[in-house]
C-alpha cells in the first residue's frame with residue numbers, strides 16, 4: 001500500500017533529490033520552523049478557532065481573535081525559528097499575520113455564508129480500486145452551500161499571488177474536491193476557494209466530476225512514474241534556501257562545510273584552494289587565448305599583405321617558413337534560411353543528399369536523453385549505444 005500526499009508529489013516535482021532524501025532514504029532532519037511556516041500555522045489555527053467557536057455558538061470578536069493569535073505567537077515562538085530574509089524581524093511577521101486576520105475578519109464577518117461541515121478535515125482517499133494507492137486529504141475548511149454545491153477553502157499566507165491558470169490547474173484542492181464528491185452523494189458542484197490573506201483576495205476555480213476523475217488517473221500515473229524512476233537529480237532553485245536537506249545536498253554540502261570553519265581554517269580548505277586555483281588559471285588561459293588569437297589574426301593579415309607587396313608566396317623565419325596560399329572558399333546559405341531549405345530540397349531532388357549528410361550525434365543523444373521518440377524506435381537504436389561517464393566543470397558566481 002502506498003500513501004501519497006500533494007506535498008510528497010510536489011517535492012518530487014520541485015527537486016527529485018529532495019524527494020529521495022525525504023521519502024526513500026527517510027533521512028530525518030530536525031525540522032526547525034521557518035518564520036513563514038510559523039506565521040502560516042498561527043494564522044491557520046486562529047481561523048480554525050474562529051469557525052470552531054462559531055460551531056459552538058460562541059462569537060469571537062476581532063479583539064478576541066487577535067488576542068488568541070498573539071498569545072499563541074508568544075507562547076510558541078522559539079529562538080531557533082529561521083528568518084531567511086534578514087531585513088525583517090519576528091515582529092514584522094507577527095504584524096503581517098495580524099493584518100491578514102483583520103482583513104479577513106472585516107471581509108467575512110459574521111461568517112454565516114454556508115454551513116461549515118469540516119475544519120482541518122483529515123482523511124485518506126483511495127486512488128485505485130485495489131486500494132493499493134492512497135492519497136492524504138487535509139482540508140482547512142469544508143462548506144456545504146446548499147443545492148449540491150460544496151466548497152473547499154484553503155488559507156494561504158504566501159506573499160505572491162499566482163495567475164488564475166494556476167488555480168484552474170491546481171492539483172491539491174482538486175484532489176480534496178474528489179474526496180468530497182465521493183463522500184457526499186448529493187454533491188453536484190465543487191468550488192475551490194483560496195484565501196490569499198496577504199492580499200485580502202479570494203481566488204476561485206470550479207471542477208466537474210469528470211475533470212476530477214481525469215485528475216485521479218493523472219495522479220495515479222504520476223505516482224507510478226515516481227515509483228518506477230531510479231533517477232533523482234538535484235534541481236537547484238530559490239527554494240533551496242528553505243530545503244531541510246541543504247547541508248547534506250551534493251549541490252550545497254561543501255558550502256555548509258566552509259561556513260562551519262573558522263576564518264583561519266576556511267582559506268586552507270582543499271576544495272576551496274582547488275577552485276580558486278582553477279578559476280585563476282582558467283581566467284588567465286581565456287585572457288591569453290583571446291589576446292593570442294587577436295595577435296595571430298594581426299600577424300596573418302600582415303603576412304598576407306607582405307606577400308602581396310613582395311609578390312611572394314613563402315616567407316622565411318629563423319627556423320620555420322610560412323607558405324601563404326590563396327584559395328576560393330565555397331560558401332552556402334546559412335542554416336535556418338529559406339535558401340538553405342531550397343538547397344536541401346535540390347540535393348534531395350538530384351538524389352545526392354545522403355552523400356553529403358552526416359549523422360548529428362549530438363542531436364541524436366539529446367533525442368534519446370529526452371525520450372523524444374517512441375519506445376520502439378528508441379529500442380532499435382539502443383544496441384548502438386554505450387554509456388560512459390563524463391564530467392563538465394561549470395564556473396558560476398556564488399550567491
Ligand code: SF4
Pocket residue numbers: 015017018234235236237239240243244245246249250251252
Ligand atoms: S538543497 Fe536544493 S537541490 Fe539540494 S535537495 Fe534541496 S531543493 Fe534539491
